[in-house]
Amino acid sequence: MTSRDEPEQPALLGLDDVPGPRRRRPAGPAPVADVDPVARVVLDLQPAHLDREYDYLVPAAMAHDAVPGVRVRARFGPQEVGGFVVARLAESDHDGRLQPLRRVVSPDPVLTPAVLELARRVAERYAGTLTDVLRLAVPPRHARVEGEVLAALTAVREAGADGDADAAADAAAPPSAAPASPTGDGFDAVWAPYRGGEPFCRRVLAGEAPRAVWTPLPGLHAAPGQDVARVPHWAACVAQAARAAVAGGRRALVVVPDARDVALVAEAVEAAGVSAVVRLQADDGPAPRYRAFLRARHGLADVVVGTRAAVWAPVPALGLVVLWGDGEQTLAEPHAPYPHVRDVLALRSELEGAALLLASPGRTVQAQALVARGWAHEIAAPRDVLRARSPRVRALTSVELAREGAGAAARLPSAAWRTAKEALAHGPVLVQVPRAGYVPTVACARCRTAARCTACHGPLGMARQGTAPQCTWCGRLAGGWRCPECGDGRVRAVRVGSERTAEELGRAFTGVPVKVSASTAPGGILDRVPARPAIVVATPGAEPVADDGYVAALLLDAAVSTTGTALATATDAAHRWLAATALVRPDGQVLLVGDAAPAPTAALVRADPAGLAERELAERRELDLPPAVRVAAVTGDPDAVHAVVGRLDLPPDALLGPVPVPDDGARLDEQVRVVARVPLTDGLDLARRLRASLAVRSARREGGRVRVQLDPPEML
Template sequence: MSSEDEPGGGGAQGAPPEQLALIRESVRQAKAPRAKPRTWRGAALARELPVARVLVDKGVLHLDRYFDYAVPEELDAEAQPGVRVRVRFGAGRHRVQGGRREGGGLIDGFLIERRAESDYSGPLAALAQVVSPERVLDEELLGLARAVADRYAGSLADVLQLAVPPRNARAERRPSPEPLPPPPAPEAGSWARYEQGPAFLESLASGGSPRAVWNALPGPLWCEEIARAVAATLSSGRGALVVLPDGRAVARLDTALTGLLGEGRHAVLTADAGPEKRYAQWLAVRRGSVRAVIGTRAAMFAPVRDLGLVAVWDDGDDNHSEQHAPQPHAREVLLLRAAQDRCGFLLGGWSCTVEAAQLVDTGWARPLQAARERVRAAAPLVRTVGDQDVARDEAARAARLPTLAWQAVREGLRHGPVLVQVPRRGYVPRMACATCRAPARCRHCSGPLEAHGSGDLRCGWCGRTESGWHCPECGGFRLRAQVVGARRTAEELGRAFPAVPVRTSGREHVLDTVPGTPAVVVSTPGAEPVAEGGYAAALLLDGWAMLSRPDLRAGEDALRRWMGAASLVRPQPEGGTVVVVAEPTLRPVQALVRWDPAGYAVRELGERGELGFPPVSRMAAVAGPGEAVADFLRAVDLPPQAEVLGPVPMPVTPAGRPRRPGAPPPGEQWDRALVRVPPGSGAALAGALKAAQAARMARGGSTPVSVRIDPPDIG
């Protein structure tokens, strides 16, 4: 071939080298075959952004990452970020990034983003199905879920199971209503009872983001006050979210909001609603049709647009702690949302938790309280009966109730209903030696002995009947009730006041309201019904049983439960009286008498700081069979200042009893270790525990090991 025949030859002779290179490249491209469209098993892929990054619904830590899939052309329009998809996940169908094969079969997931290329160099499996074109997951909710997963050493998939309700096709097809215009700013109303109350509302209405810890005055006006805070936020064109401990509190706030704003202004998210109704309400919030949400702990992830206020009522209630992995607390999730969205924050309750006191102590939130004169005018009179008084009281020795309590019931029944709070339900749940008060236990399994209506002693664990019991400590043969249950108390009061109706409220049957007529209402803590016009009096029985629990929060929890019941009683100027049967010198009892929950929480916070206990420090619980816990602790790379407490044996779960999260299966012996780190190291602790748990699962460890950040019970 002559030089004229070569590319760039002939007329190109004498051309600059750069021009010759361009000519050769153009000839090469002309001779090259045209690229075929990208396909997967013969099916064409999307022309733009053909890679979908998917979060598969596998709540295991070693799979807590995104996986790449190819987007078929027919799914291009519907496969948008935030939709639910189904993918082929497993050996022979999809290789995870890095080349390892996992699992098998179709699995649900969320499409996170569309990309032009994948980081994985091998062939990608294609999306099998777009379940629904509804975009249920946005960047804001995804960021919150990731922050919660990291804080609690959990997986993103587990958090999204809590955050996004199950799909309901009929609810998706139903159109959401048009959003209503912002309402006018409300008047201060009963917020004027608090020194900074009107200023708090004004800040919300003007678009501000105030953060407050609110010690609510006793009485029923707390619902109206939260409703006004929500209305003030809506008037600024922003959204509001309120999380409450139970359905009864949600129903009361629902009524208050409807009366203040009318229908259609807010959505109610609770587990009691059916799947279709709940999902329809959630979609209305997601689509922006509704800007205000109230609900139980499931509502803490509600996708409210332009969030201006998050609020939680009674954050010390156990119901705010999620029981499913990774077991987040509603208060902590709302704190993350307040920081992420830079919105207002309101933590309210009749009592005050140590965590709330810490928010004020650090300056993150401001106290929102009433003057002492208003507190004394709104609170009932609190009287105490100690152990020495009971010992000198013939009536108390015979019938367990001291004379002062009987007198309070008799006087209160002249003016209205009387509330009696009993720590436990049932007849006589626990028995003890009458001489030394040592717990009465079964000779076969060491379970607690219980007395039943027939008078027989029976083991609460194995069910065996016990006859001829004697105390192994002192040799005594007489028994007394450690804590008399609600049914037995109602029976005693019914005999003492035969002309007065006796009502009970507890786990099996919880009353919401009772009439304002004379009656005795016996209730377990947290199940107290609201009386029309308030209770005339209240008895808080067996206070020692609540205070003597081997738990760091025993005093705080007892005070919260007492104040919850006492707040339903009429104010002292109207004759309201509360009698608490507990040692009057104890700090929680004195806080109740003075009606000073914030002062008690501040002092408790100071002592926990000296001892290195939460919330000043961060703590995690690691539980499981003894050898598995020991192996886990040896493998985890803890922060330098971490301190391991234990392991120690955990109480055995009795057969037939429900298993609490993190507790051993019935009949099995587990150990538990507590890992404590100083302030500022909580994220490092969670990351280390999550990494160790993920590595353990990747190795195929079958022995269960439970990891829980911020366990509510460290006693």
Template sequence: MSSENGQGDGGAPPEQLALIRESVRQAKAPRAKPRTWRGAELAGERPVARVLVDKGVLHLDRYFDYAVPAELDADAQPGVRVRVRFGAGRHRVREGRREGGGLIDGFLIERRAESDYAGPLAALAQVVSPEPVLGPELLGLARSVADRYAGSLADVLQLAVPPRNARAEQRPSPDPLPPPPAPAAGSWTRYERGAAFVEALAAGGSPRAVWNALPGPDWSEELARAVAAALASGRGALVVVPDGRTAARVDTALTALLGEGRHALLTADAGPEKRYRQWLAVRRGSVRAVVGTRAAMFAPVRDLGLVALWDDGDDNHSEPHAPQPHAREVLLLRAAQDKCAFLLGSRACTVEAAQLVDTGWARPLVAARDQVRRAAPLVRTVGDRDLARDEAARAARLPSLAWQAARDGLRHGPVLVQVPRRGYVPRLACAQCRQPARCRHCAGPLQGQDGGVLRCEWCGREENGWHCPHCGAFRLRAQVVGARRTAEELGRAFPAVPVRTSGREHVLDTVPDAPALVVSTPGAEPVAEGGYAAALLLDGWAMLGRPDLRAAEDALRRWIAAAALVRPQEAGGTVVVVAEPTLRPVQALVRWDPVGHAVRELAERAELGFPPVSRMAAVTGPPAAVADFLRTVELPGPAEVLGPVPLPVTPAGRPRRTGAPPPGEQWDRALVRVPPGSGAALAAALKAAQAARTARGGVEGVWVRIDPPDIG
């Protein structure tokens, strides 16, 4: 019966007839069947492979369907690495590497019987390895991290899954060992809830705690006991530390407590083959405990029972590659995803750690005040008034109190000298009026070079015949004298005492228990056998005066890290800090109260709306690109845009950091702030705007970073 003129079919109107015809057409239409370009035979069951291609571009942050040839059926299982054709067979360039024939790496996510795509499907070109390296738990974690940081899943998986090493894959992993017996609480009894925490882990519980470790070397053994307790419950454990030296100490403590073969050490120092072999042993379930640096936060530990992070305030925990996640936040996501125990330990206390306790998400693990006083050294201060009364000491940068502490300490053992800079003269100032020495052309800071030549750090011009524009003086002085210059000065002052330096070029792990002066930059302090007899913390104002929101928190953390290596006050340990004693971080060091300092910092940030109470994102790039991005992004309602403002120009010859402007170029930065509860909406909006820009192409790019560590 005809229906072209609207008649028939029961007199239905044309609009309804059109809907009926469309429904019939869809019902009769065959489902899209995967076909290869060459018509090769396909897998009999689930012939469709859903693949995540290794393209860290936001508008391609989705899965693509490919056909599974019969010859790849057995190896093409979820989680394996594959190679596929992408981009209509054209050559693609990624990170300077040409992908011949349009082939690109990817991960096979799942196998399906049918595809949602109606057109022909290209076939999988190759299964790189039958080893399934991407499990559902790791995939879910990577997706959560990508969403939180407004990044792509492919970029996160580049951080989570190490590069393949064929020789490591061919070696079988050892059989898993049975769970060890539950450990004794040991020195955890020094903390008010320490023993209960270890017992809860051994019983299969999932306690969450922020641990303020006491001074001294026992923290690594205490961390090892927490790992042993989790293993005793039949579960796995993961510990992330800031650097290889710290990882080696925890590795030694775990080996002494549990023996060989129960844990894996994942650090870059191991080399690609050994590291990948250990990573495979963890993924296969042969090893249930992991200790490692930043990249280990994604380690695929089976039946995870404990995630632990040591010293979350260290900059090394912040990943420099996109999407730049922080290890603390990744482990928080893992604790929620796996419903496991969480331990955040440090000698100091960050504002984020204080917030976990303030919200009730975690419980504090702290020692009683009398226990703290027995373990901590005596801390004395030297302020501006003391320096003003001691002109000779002020010129030498070491007041009389510091000299006396060094002399007394050298009678009983090594003395640590912490300076905030390495090298000789990072910053110069007028010797008469103390105004910073700046370039006449661009007002950039002047830096001393070898041979006494002055050079601008911004434009690179040499400065000949400098004089102070404020007072007319011609002499310069170092605002901050570095480790090498300090070592030379101390060597002349104590000619019979050996002087050792520890810094970026050469970091010492340990020093013997013998009289010596150890000059170190923050974070590079070696451990002294038996502890240091004294410590001098110089140029405290230099760390406190940084234009950064975390300046006070970081200064206190670095001071406590150095002072914790000194012997207790009962054993004669003394620390002298050269900083204004009335400042809050200095008082927190004197009282050895980093938790109280973090709590007060948290209260101030809550009042001002600063992170971590609020969520914040930084948008950086060329001024026109930042302005265009802010016009097009659909921010959530409570979002507040701060800026944009120009960033300092990157000096010529300096290495470029991720998200930093190229040398000589002017970039702007805008900060976007939202109240608690809107962080996910902010990340989604920024990610959508970035995806739209990259899909258009031909536009200047901008960098988006969630929770930037340095907002000024």
């Protein structure tokens, strides 16, 4: 059939009268705000070359809400992106036509001027983008929580004397006055043993901004007249320093490594008489974190205590910032631009005029460098006070145990066994082991070659007795594993973990309860143990607090703790040992078992972490190693690394490498690293050069992977 014979579709009746689609008339330009019609906005854009501020028009309908600090949505090219208003201006220096803001997400200005300036400084110091830093500083919005907090804040303001809820929309409530203490100023009881301790608190009380590096005494503390559990002495001191800031009309921010320390400090602060305490932790989840963030932002807390995320808490009238355990790995941010809490708090204390207190059972080389150059002063107890309040420490090295014969080679020598046996008659005994798990590392039983997975080359370990070796990276079982060197199929333990140690101690001390505190343990990390005879096996950082302190502590596998190539191996080992020692009673004993490196061993026996840090700092100055110099590591694909480093325009002697580095078990030749090393005075210039090079890389859309990190932890 031809086309002329094809049937024709008849029109339905009545459709001829249907009008065509209506065309909307183009709307005229929306009216803009009468006052300061231009909003300067930081947009959430990932490319480094777009890291700048953009100007937008403020529609008249948003004139009241689009204030500096609020979240907004704006058109950028074909997409709509989020951002923050950072300023309102009368006019723009942009020559082209400005786009209007799309909407104000929330009228609550969550980005305060102090945090914005801190984020700019951190981005500049670490060669990052402001957007990356703001992602760390301001948590995602939770609308329901925001409504609850703002409603509660409005109710509080309406209940005030003037009853005007709008008069101080952005003003925070003043800090509540701390109650009077029966011991005078409150801090004299806990800070009196230290040289410079009481003067530091008095300066904080007077509104000044002293900076100090503090090594606390060991032991526990209970507030007089308070029916609370005993807390570590350091937590009681921090609480009294925070109380001094509140009594002086300002607020305090305390950052600690983990949730257990948050609970200890919050408990101590409340026992000191400060009731308005907020806990800010990212691990609590989006809603609790945002609630704590908003309470801090609006001045509903006198003291904010939290983990790494709390370093950005927008605390108004900030008078004191405290960092506990600055050598802990959890305080190094794993996301770009990888800032460390210690450096962020140091910048914040300068910008906001707040006092700074760096505290730790050990002493990092970075903290010692602050003391050495006079930026901070040292707070420490005299040697006679330290000896009176510290337990007895012995190092059971192979030389010390030579007279015990074959028993000297045992993992738990007879001297340590006798000490634990005697101590168990009076209370709990702490056993610290460097590794978690059962047998985290195995090797060939014949030639001692490390056993590795045939699929991903990860190390093999054993989850429990009698099981086949298993890869600790990919989880594959290696039941038919054979040594590639000698062909033997048997394996032996190279490292013994906490669970295997608990199993061995349970057989050695029959009838004694054995508890395990570790991230891999069935019960997880324990917070407290009662003052009853028991053996507590814990990994570093997971030691629970005993109600009356431990009678003894055994620090096993000391040689493992000081084996490594990292620059901070010695100070990290001393930090872990001293943290465990601080939980032991003054009349107790601490035994270090194993042939550890001499320097950290001496620091433990003499309770002198500052001396170890000072010695390490002197050696690094001679060798031009950080923190005596500023270091940046550029890691990635060879071509990408070469392009980024080639634009830095640094002298050849300032660059080390490239050298191959492993990438999650991949071949060593897949990625390379170049290290740039410059004097401290040129550190900020190095960061700026790296920022500019990364912006060029982004604008040109250069291929390959590359990661830039200043002051990388593995080199500190």
